Amino acid sequence: MKLDLDPEYEAFRADVSETLTKNRHLAPTAEDKGYKNAKRIAWQKLLIQHGLAARTIPKAYGGYGAEPDILKARIIAEEFARTRIPGPMSGQGIAMLVPTLLELGTEAQKQAYIRPTIEGEMIWCQGYSEPGAGSDLAALRTSAVEDGDDYVINGSKIWTSTAKQADMIFCLVRTDPAAKKHEGITYITFPMTTPGIEIRPLVDMTGSANFNEVFFTDVGVPKSGVIFEPNKGWQVANATLTHERGMLGDPNATKARFLELVTLMKSESVNGQRLIDNVLLRDRLMKLQSEVYAMQANGLRITTSRLKGEQAGLAGLIVKLNGCDLNHEIARLAIDALGELGILYEEGEHLRADGSWQWRYMYDLGLIIGGGTAQIQKNIIAERGLGMPREPKLAKA
Amino acid sequence: MEFALSEDQRLLQDSLKGVLAGAASLDQIRKIAAGDPEASGALETALADFGLASLLVPEDAGGLGLGLLDACLVQEALGYHIAPSGFLAGALAATVLGAHPDLLTLIAAGEAKFGLAVTELTSRRDGAGVSFAEGKLTGTSLLAMNVEGATHLLAGDNEGHLHVVQMIKNDNQMRTIDKTRAFHEVKFTGEKPVACAERDARFLGIARLLIAADTLGAAQAMIDKAVAYAAERQQFGRVIGSFQAVKHMCAEMAAKLEPGRALIWHAAHALDTGDAEGPMMANLAKSYMAEAGTFIARTSTEVHGGMGFTDLVGLHYWFKRIGVNRQLFGSPEQARETAAELQGLMA
Numbered sequence: 001m002k003l004d005l006d007p008e009y010e011a012f013r014a015d016v017s018e019t020l021t022k023n024r025h026l027a028p029t030a031e032d033k034g035y036k037n038a039k040r041i042a043w044q045k046l047l048i049q050h051g052l053a054a055r056t057i058p059k060a061y062g063g064y065g066a067e068p069d070i071l072k073a074r075i076i077a078e079e080f081a082r083t084r085i086p087g088p089m090s091g092q093g094i095a096m097l098v099p100t101l102l103e104l105g106t107e108a109q110k111q112a113y114i115r116p117t118i119e120g121e122m123i124w125c126q127g128y129s130e131p132g133a134g135s136d137l138a139a140l141r142t143s144a145v146e147d148g149d150d151y152v153i154n155g156s157k158i159w160t161s162t163a164k165q166a167d168m169i170f171c172l173v174r175t176d177p178a179a180k181k182h183e184g185i186t187y188i189t190f191p192m193t194t195p196g197i198e199i200r201p202l203v204d205m206t207g208s209a210n211f212n213e214v215f216f217t218d219v220g221v222p223k224s225g226v227i228f229e230p231n232k233g234w235q236v237a238n239a240t241l242t243h244e245r246g247m248l249g250d251p252n253a254t255k256a257r258f259l260e261l262v263t264l265m266k267s268e269s270v271n272g273q274r275l276i277d278n279v280l281l282r283d284r285l286m287k288l289q290s291e292v293y294a295m296q297a298n299g300l301r302i303t304t305s306r307l308k309g310e311q312a313g314l315a316g317l318i319v320k321l322n323g324c325d326l327n328h329e330i331a332r333l334a335i336d337a338l339g340e341l342g343i344l345y346e347e348g349e350h351l352r353a354d355g356s357w358q359w360r361y362m363y364d365l366g367l368i369i370g371g372g373t374a375q376i377q378k379n380i381i382a383e384r385g386l387g388m389p390r391e392p393k394l395a396k397a
Numbered sequence: 398m399e400f401a402l403s404e405d406q407r408l409l410q411d412s413l414k415g416v417l418a419g420a421a422s423l424d425q426i427r428k429i430a431a432g433d434p435e436a437s438g439a440l441e442t443a444l445a446d447f448g449l450a451s452l453l454v455p456e457d458a459g460g461l462g463l464g465l466l467d468a469c470l471v472q473e474a475l476g477y478h479i480a481p482s483g484f485l486a487g488a489l490a491a492t493v494l495g496a497h498p499d500l501l502t503l504i505a506a507g508e509a510k511f512g513l514a515v516t517e518l519t520s521r522r523d524g525a526g527v528s529f530a531e532g533k534l535t536g537t538s539l540l541a542m543n544v545e546g547a548t549h550l551l552a553g554d555n556e557g558h559l560h561v562v563q564m565i566k567n568d569n570q571m572r573t574i575d576k577t578r579a580f581h582e583v584k585f586t587g588e589k590p591v592a593c594a595e596r597d598a599r600f601l602g603i604a605r606l607l608i609a610a611d612t613l614g615a616a617q618a619m620i621d622k623a624v625a626y627a628a629e630r631q632q633f634g635r636v637i638g639s640f641q642a643v644k645h646m647c648a649e650m651a652a653k654l655e656p657g658r659a660l661i662w663h664a665a666h667a668l669d670t671g672d673a674e675g676p677m678m679a680n681l682a683k684s685y686m687a688e689a690g691t692f693i694a695r696t697s698t699e700v701h702g703g704m705g706f707t708d709l710v711g712l713h714y715w716f717k718r719i720g721v722n723r724q725l726f727g728s729p730e731q732a733r734e735t736a737a738e739l740q741g742l743m744a
Contacts, residue, residue, distance in 0.1 A: 001400065001402070001403070001466060001662065001666045002398060003398060003400065003670075005398055009398075262742075266742075276742055277744045282742065283730060283733055283734075286681070286733035286734075286737050287684065287688070287733060289681060290660070290681040290682070290685040290688075290736075291656070291685065293660055293678060293681050293685075294656030294657055294659060294660040294681075294685050297656065297660045297662065298655060298656040298659040298660075300663065301400050301662075303398070303400065304398070304399055304401045305401075314651055315655050315659065318651065318655055318656070321648075322656065375641070375645065377648075378641075378645040378649065378652075379641065379644060379645075379648070381648035381651055381652060382645070382647050382651075383644070385648070385651055386620075386647055386648070386651060388624060388627065388638045388639070389628070389636060389638055389639040391639055391640075392639060
């Protein structure tokens with residue numbers, strides 16, 4: 001057990017901190033909204049140049065070209081969080097498509113897509129879930145039929161975030177309807193400007209459209225957009241889903257949120273009493289703190305496993321389930337602590353924190369369901385973590 | 398950076414578990430619970446031979462000089478096998494008696510065995526409480542631990558100070574739900590302490606952390622038993638472990654337990670290295686494991702169905718271990734209050 005870092009890493013931390021502080025005036029602010037904002041793109045390019053974004057992406061594709069180093073990646077994330085300077089861009093293109101291309105893309109695909117994606121000039125959306133294929137993703141039915149050098153795509157996708165802003169989509173389609181359900185799927189990329197694509201915003205319980213439905217009617221796309229090989233899409237997608245599960249439930253983000261809640265309870269008063277001095281609320285706060293600290297320690301354990309090149313086992317499998325639940329519970333306590341004023345939303349004189357606690361409370365429920373539902377997570381924990389048997393398949397009628 | 402157990406620590410825990418698998422098998426535990434002195438004697442000898450007493454005693458006093466993380470691993474193994482042991486009391490005494498090398502040497506040699514009368518440090522009621530005046534202790538302490546066979550008693554007084562007295566003759570046992578561990582009401586009638594020590598945040602933190610580690614072990618055992626039972630028991634023509642209703646109960650238990658293990662390691666390491674957050678994290682660990690343990694004790698019993706409720710499978714010994722641990726050295730609510738206090742959240 002050793003939690004302090006070697007001098008090499010402490011020196012690296014000092015360098016990162018210095019770079020961030022020196023360039024802080026160039027960082028985008030709350031005014032710089034939206035995708036493809038010039039200031040945000042310039043900031044992203046600056047971060048890449050200094051090795052603070054796209055750090056391990058090869059130089060040939062526009063990245064910084066460093067060797068993977070889990071501790072350095074961690075230090076960079078911690079320094080962004082500590083200094084509260086806006087971090088690198090994220091999104092499904094950067095987080096999911098780029099790692100997939102690096103692993104399975106052709107040289108031409110890597111050359112065409114990686115640089116604009118990591119620099120924020122090319123936005124991607126993900127076409128996985130369908131109305132009839134949620135937890136059972138492999139039941140997807142959007143079809144792609146060969147037509148010379150093209151595929152013709154028909155069907156629809158749902159839960160597509162950034163569909164409106166996206167230049168490109170990476171999509172799972174059924175290319176072989178006769179094959180077993182996991183074996184007839186192809187992973188394909190194509191421009192969202194292709195004729196025949198219709199986007200309908202999907203308004204959710206938060207009141208905004210964080211996701212969309214996307215409809216394809218005779219959409220002709222070149223076969224050159226296939227990643228890896230036709231009918232091997234399930235393996236390709238599994239490579240990226242691993243990246244997504246890693247993003248949901250990050251304990252450092254949860255800790256930051258918990259600290260916001262502590263600040264709220266120290267600064268707000270009801271009937272002349274600080275919220276933190278209310279014994280019942282404080283007890284709930286401390287209960288959450290024990291969970292926040294436990295998940296942070298669990299995160300340290302996972303980092304160590306990765307450093308050693310070992311599987312993290314149960315410690316890794318529980319992160320999405322516990323982390324998303326904890327975020328939801330932190331927002332719930334914030335709302336309860338605010339009491340009557342906790343129901344205010346969107347705008348108005350007495351609104352606290354721009355109504356973000358209610359927004360998070362609802363949005364986090366979405367994340368408990370999305371990216372593999374809590375129930376699917378429990379199946380995974382039981383089967384892969386505890387070695388329990390799978391549910392027997394129903395005999396076909 | 399390395400957040401993991403060392404090879405030595407793994408070995409320590411594995412070899413102790415090996416000893417406990419024999420000396421604290423369920424058959425032996427049943428005998429101990431029924432008051433069989435031979436069974437408890439055999440367990441005590443096995444643990445003494447293993448050298449548990451000297452673990453936390455500094456090397457210059459003849460001990461092994463190991464840390465709290467090691468102590469947590471030992472306590473976890475004891476909890477896993479629901480083994481009664483004076484380890485916790487001895488470990489606590491060793492951590493506060495730094496100024497008394499004579500006593501430390503006796504602890505390391507297994508000649509001084511400690512009982513623990515500190516309930517009133519966290520909860521005083523029914524007229525209990527110990528006062529220290531003119532160099533003498535008077536009063537009563539409820540639910541004193543590990544009194545049988547002890548040579549010394551570590552007692553807390555009403556001002557929160559700690560005292561060591563020679564063991565007081567006592568046969569006033571208090572019956573609890575847990576028949577494997579004996580608790581006593583102890584009366585002080587003017588005993589003169591042979592040593593005194595200060596109770597600081599660290600003392601209570603260590604006590605609570607060790608009891609959290611005990612619950613971690615007991616809860617892990619309950620999960621292992623539930624998963625094993627679900628793989629054997631058949632209903633509706635299938636093993637019940639293939640039903641999602643059962644699998645999800647097991648997954649929920651594991652999801653609650655694993656972060657608790659990491660929190661205990663982290664808190665122990667923080668206390669070992671003098672990190673200012675150590676005592677606070679130890680209190681959070683006590684709260685966390687009390688809640689997770691309670692959930693697991695109930696859920697594992699439910700996975701066992703009707704059998705879990707019977708004496709036949711003996712699962713109730715673990716249920717009761719966890720239930721008693723939840724209250725020892727203060728309830729989870731009290732641990733959370735201490736944690737809030739330690740980080741300056743109280744007005």
